[in-house]
Structure formats: C-alpha cells, structure tokens
Amino acid sequence: MLPNHEKRERTRIPASARVTLTTENKSFYLDGSIRDISMTGLFANVDFGFPVGTKCKVQIALIGKKSELTIKLDGLIVRRDHQGCGVNFDGDLEWWPIFAMYFHKAPKSNRLLEASAHQ
Numbered sequence: 001m002l003p004n005h006e007k008r009e010r011t012r013i014p015a016s017a018r019v020t021l022t023t024e025n026k027s028f029y030l031d032g033s034i035r036d037i038s039m040t041g042l043f044a045n046v047d048f049g050f051p052v053g054t055k056c057k058v059q060i061a062l063i064g065k066k067s068e069l070t071i072k073l074d075g076l077i078v079r080r081d082h083q084g085c086g087v088n089f090d091g092d093l094e095w096w097p098i099f100a101m102y103f104h105k106a107p108k109s110n111r112l113l114e115a116s117a118h119q
Helices: 096-105 111-116
Strands: 018-023 029-037 041-045 055-063 068-081 084-089
Touching: 018 041, 041 068, 055 084
Parallel strands: none
Antiparallel strands: 018 029, 018 055, 029 041, 041 084, 055 068, 068 084
8 A cells, every 4th residue: 555645656767858748739838857757657847837637748858969769648737736747648658668777777977867858
C-alpha cells in the first residue's frame, strides 16, 4: 500500500529536458522543461498551465551535442499548480528505457542536461 500522499505506482525519475505542450486544436502551446517523468506521465515546469482535463499533444526533446531526439505523444492535464502541470500520457511511454538510461547514467554535473532545458 502506498502512503496517502504518494499515489503513483510507477517509478519517476528526475529529468531535465525541453517539453512543449499543445492543445489538440493547436491554438495554444506552452514551452517549458520536465521536472520528472515516468512511464505514464510527467510534470512540466511551465509559467502557465492548461486547465485540468485539457487534452494535449506532448513533445519532448532530448538534446545531444550533435543531434536531437524528439518524442511526441498524447496526454491529459491532470494537475496544475504554481510550478507547472502534471500530464498523464494516453498510453505508456514506449521510449521509457531511453529516458532511464539517458538520465540515470548521465553525470550529475552534465551541463548538457541543464542546457537542454533552457534552449
């Protein structure tokens, strides 16, 4: 049984990558950075947030020295606070092993991760 304040069943990892959230009709978008990610969702640090219940397109960019990997999926805004918003993915993140390797194996002093969130 999980503690009352922690209802997540999947592992979250801290992450620092660019993220863009776009409404389904593409009329509004938010650029920000990922605070943490799991196989089923993420928390995006954004200045403003879409209302809870908004369906959105999620675009995650992992920036390398000479390449960029972009992952696109559908999601739903499930939480919003002064730091940003929580997004549940419509299905499991199929690229989860890439995130786990990319963020767990990278040294904590890796400036690439910090820079990717601010580009």
